[in-house]
Amino acid sequence: MFFIRMMNDMKMKKKLAITFISAAVLPLLLSGLFLTGKLREIVINDAFIQLANNVERVRKRTEELIKVPLNISYRLTIDNRMKMVAAQKYESYAEVIQAYREYTDIRDYIQLYKEISSIRVYVVNSGALNNWEFIQPDNTIMAEAWYKEAIEQKGLAGWNLIKDERNGSQQLSLIRSFPVDSLGEKGVLAINVDKQQLRSILDQESFTTLIVDDRNRVVGSNEAEFFGKNLSEIDGDEKILSRQEGSYNTVVNGKASKVIIANLNPENSWNGLRIISIFSVSEITRDANQVIRLGAVVITVSLIFAVLLIYASASLLSSRLLRLSKHMSKVGSGAWETYLQIDGKDEVGLLSKQFNALLRSVHDLVQEVQETNHQKNLVEQRQNEIKFKMLASQINPHFLFNSLESIRMEAHIRRQDDIAEAVWLLSTLLRSSLEAGNGNIPLREELERVRCYLEMQKFRYEDRLEYRLTVDPGLEEHPVPPFIIQPLVENSIVHGLDNREEGAVIKVEVKRIPQGVQVKVCDNGAGFPAERLASIRAELAVSVHEQESQRIGMRNVNDRLVMLYGTSSALSIGSEPGKGTYITFFIPGGATND
Structure with missing residues (x-):
């Protein structure tokens, strides 16, 4: 009651404004916020699924890539000719050069397999020479952690980011020790994975994708500035340093991001690699935000136009009502001879005309009553006509079924029995669909529905369908x-x-x-x-x-x-x-x- 009284006491402009805000603006804003949230959620979920698929694809392609150096390392570690060339005691440099020239397997591997860029064999042999295929390891090389690990792991393969002595660049390499002779002397084999092949795998990814070794060094990346860096140098949390598998939310470089990690453990290896892919939520939702901003602009312009239109309509309506109110005040003061002319055929215009008619017939109470009754009858007649038109314009299921039955009978009359049968089946199916409730039905009704559906399909497919x-x-x-x-x-x-x-x-x-x-x-x-x-x-x-x-x-x-x-x-x-x-x-x- 208080709300109704408050609305009745409110000015017309304010009442229309509140009505418009309640019925249009608030639902539109709430719907916009809900749809915006859903759009962002869908975009992020789609990006997450794509990211997971990309990580798995990178993992598989990287695994295929490093299988090549892994197979080559196995062949070389059991190659007695290579061991003999590396460990043989040479009498002169000419003999060394001749032995290196005759052994071409390493060069053949490099030319044959594009997945590798170089092969180096480290064996201590005072009589040998360094030709970038067979290398005499000095104290600096033998003090390297990767060299020591290869010796300690007794023939297992390892994957590390090591320096290539030829050009000084760091490359992802397979490290593996092998027995040189029966006395227990060991050498180390290093095979570089080709950078271009590794880069070609990562360059296809639209998100930041890294390949890191067990020391968290970036051995491959589709962003050049990350190569060779440690993950600790990237602005992220500690999970990215230790987590082996899975996905989680984090903050990278001050931006909310999602991270997916996949583990890659090559066979017969003492360590493995991890594939890490990162995407920023803000980058993913950038296009969605542009659509949202455009939608917000369109909605705002539409709301401003609607507000102006409502304000103009309210002002026009309130001014006419104010004129009518002032005129009624004059009549109340005794000016019965004044008349008001308000244009329009709406309720206000009709009210002004009725008021003028009331003034003209105030001297005759009987005519006023008759006129009032006449107006009442006209109003009732108009209402009845409107109701009749509304009822006549409704299309209900009975009208639909009767129409289908008329079509079916017309088809029978014209001897189009197949069309009549199809219309009857459609009518039966529609009726059963409209009458279906939430409760169970006898099996025969369900099978009759199935039969009608199949018969309709036979009408379409003819002899191609049997049931x-x-x-x-x-x-x-x-x-x-x-x-x-x-x-x-x-x-x-x-x-x-x-x-x-x-x-x-x-x-x-x-x-x-x-x-x-x-x-x-x-x-x-x-x-x-x-x-x-x-x-x-x-x-x-x-x-x-x-x-x-x-x-x-x-x-x-x-x-x-x-x-x-x-x-x-x-x-x-x-x-x-x-x-x-x-x-x-x-x-x-x-x-x-x-």
């Missing part, structure tokens, strides 16, 4: 949820007929089993590959509460079965490419109507 409905005796009245079989039949037609030129056979079998009733829908269509079938089964296995509630098809049927009868009644799908697909489910015998 068989088989029901065990006594099951016709068994209660089932509505639209529990028809979506599966529709799915079979889509996958079984649309992809086959020679047509398809759809079978629906309903059998009695000890637990209740088993329903099987099968076709002889194209079937699903094993990967697609596994994907469908995994999707149907997701919890009902994690799925959208307004979806149709197999997901909808599966969700209703699980919610009504438990997981044991869920859809079971089998398929073979080229042989077809079958879907089964069962309804417990103790099911009752909802």
